[in-house]
Amino acid sequence: MAGTRKKLIRGDTRNLLYGLLFISPWIIGFSVFLVYPVLSNFHLGMTQYSGFGAPEWIGFQNYVTLFKDPLFWTSLYNTFYYVILAVPLGVVVAIGLAIAMNQKVREVRWYRVILYLPSVAPVFALSMMMIWLLNPRFGLFNYILSWAHIPAINWLGDPHWSKLAIVLVAQFGAGHVGLIFLAALRAIPPNLYDAASLDGASQWRKFRHITLPLLTPTILYDIIIGLGLGLQVFAPAYIMTQGGPLNSTMFTALYIYKNAFEYNQVGVAAAVSGILFIINATLAIVIFWSSKYWVNYHLE
Amino acid sequence: MEAFIRPLSTRFLFEARQQLASRLFLIVTCLFYLSPMYWMVVTALKSDTELAKFPPTLWPQELVWKNFDQATKTFPFLPYLGNTIFYAAITVIGSVLSNFIIAYGFSRIKWPGRDLLFYPVIASIFIFVQFPVNPITMVPMFSFFAGLGLVNSFLPLVLPPFFGNPFFIFLLRQFMLQIPTSLSEAARLDGANEFQIMGRIILPLTRPALVVVALLAGVNAWNDFLGPLIYLQNDKLYTLSLGLTFFRTMHRIEFNLMMAASCLVVLPVIVVFLCFQRFFLEGVTLGSGK
Incomplete structure (x- = not known):
């Protein structure tokens, strides 16, 4: 009896040691590549540091400078503008794609491949394509709009349209989340729809009262991932507009990049990164917390 | 009738x-x-x-x-192609190796605290979203690697994949949890140690999920822009993503050449995607099996 217990305890410790051994690369990676930089942002954020020599401690000076810098506020405004536009639109587009990919036609698999395709293409290359596609004089988009007698839009040169252009780029990558929504759609038991049909429910009512509630877990996932991607949007703005025109696409990530790597204001950049982390984490937690009011886990 | x-x-x-x-x-x-x-x-x-x-x-x-010929002469296409392939290949090796082992520890061995420690993995997916380089961590990470004298080398880009990626850990863990525990237990009774179980039993069964990880990791590295932008400042080390920006900064943008170069950069991804589309399409839902 005592022998078995001893053996059991030894088995537990053995398992613990093996478990920790196997996950140790993650423990190192998590500490060095995620926890350390997050903490370091707050430390570096309190120093004057050009990237050369030693950082010099200046307390909250960077934060004071930041709060007085209109460009910092512009960058936050732009980022929130982008997130508020891109995240809900992204959910709608992804659900639309999922419905498209769920149509009962024989060759549907090929449509899925095509709709997913742009999401594996590099964002930087997609951004290059968009520069030309959205060219005010020779671009395909304005040409197509001209068929409907819509006057030429200077997408990337007009501050009213520039953020929309970048929101548009993100929509080309929606096929990925669309596929996740598709899996959720297909997990809905068909008998739910049959029952609703017998009751004479319209297509819209079926979507509103059966499909949508059962998609809420995926919507939650998409919102949180979209939030992170939106708050950290960088490459399209860097490539297409460099933050312009009139700083209308100066997003926070670009502001961090420029401070750190172009103006040698590493301390300021770290302070902004810290703020961005707090915003991102807080919003993610709030959305998770809110999910108990609107996410339906009935199927799970 | x-x-x-x-x-x-x-x-x-x-x-x-x-x-x-x-x-x-x-x-x-x-x-x-x-x-x-x-x-x-x-x-x-x-x-x-x-x-x-x-x-x-x-x-x-x-x-x-x-135009294609001219585009490849406008910037050092072949060297940059080589750099990009190098970056992607090492990332694939690192990702498959590390995430397989980590996910094994998170799913195939029962130890106290295991599921608790998995929370930070999930949390980091939702907060950082992009790995390993993202705007939240890039400034301190750059200082860190600069302090080690590793800027202008591929190490800051190819080292992190060897230490796990939360997305892939999650995906592989979900997959491995579906493999019956009785398989491991039977092998254990036969006297196999943990490494033998991992290599001989779990590895072959996890292969489809590992292919997905390899593909996604490779495509991610190929498509990475921010990482090379900050760490590779010597233009001999540029990847194709940075090479394309040459066309952007030209005095008069030659769009046909820029698009020809873009074609060449995008083509390999498209080819890989079309060849392995089943893995891509089904891989998306691998991790969502609860």
Whole structure:
């Protein structure tokens, strides 16, 4: 009896040691590549540091400078503008794609491949394509709009349209989340729809009262991932507009990049990164917390 | 007889109409989603004079293949291709190796605290979203690697994949949890140690999920822009993503050359995607099996 217990305890410790051994690369990676930089942002954020020599401690000076810098506020405004536009639109587009990919036609698999395709293409290359596609004089988009007698839009040169252009780029990558929504759609038991049909429910009512509630877990996932991607949007703005025109696409990530790597204001950049982390984490937690009011886990 | 046929034929008609509507909807959506790439290919094949035409021609009047030749001479295409392949290959090796082992520890061995420690993995997916380089961590990480004298080398880019990626850990863990524990237990009774179980039993069974990880990791590295932008400042080390920006900064952008170069950069990803589309399409849902 005592022998078995001893053996059991030894088995537990053995398992613990093996478990920790196997996950140790993650423990190192998590500490060095995620926890350390997050903490370091707050430390570096309190120093004057050009990237050369030693950082010099200046307390909250960077934060004071930041709060007085209109460009910092512009960058936050732009980022929130982008997130508020891109995240809900992204959910709608992804659900639309999922419905498209769920149509009962024989060759549907090929449509899925095509709709997913742009999401594996590099964002930087997609951004290059968009520069030309959205060219005010020779671009395909304005040409197509001209068929409907819509006057030429200077997408990337007009501050009213520039953020929309970048929101548009993100929509080309929606096929990925669309596929996740598709899996959720297909997990809905068909008998739910049959029952609703017998009751004479319209297509819209079926979507509103059966499909949508059962998609809420995926919507939650998409919102949180979209939030992170939106708050950290960088490459399209860097490539297409460099933050312009009139700083209308100066997003926070670009502001961090420029401070750190172009103006040698590493301390300021770290302070902004810290703020961005707090915003991102807080919003993610709030959305998770809110999910108990609107996410339906009935199927799970 | 007639009464039987009529409802059947109206049903067929109804279904045919439904299918036609579905197809129309799908084709319009697909055309929109293909438009950037279509326009890229068409533009890449246009001559300078045709490029300046309005309204734009939807198909080149004359196919100018030498644009591709010229595009690859505008920037050091082959060296950058080599750099990109190197970056992607090492990332694939690191990702498959590390995430397999980590996910094994998170799913195939029962130890106290295991599921608690998995929370930070999930949390980091939702907060950082992009790995390993993202705007939140890039400033301190750059200082860190600069302090080690590793800027202008591939190490800051290819080292992190060897230490796990939360997305892949999650995906592989979900997959491994579906493998019956009895398999491991039987092997344990036969005297196999943990490494043998991992290598001989779990590894072969996890192969499809590992292919997904390899593909996604490779594509991610190929598509990475921010990482090379901050760490590779010596233009001998540039990846294709940085090479393309040459066209952006030219005094007068030659769009046909820029699109020809973009074609060459995107093509390998498209080819890999089309060859392995089953893995890509099914891989998305691998991790969502709860």
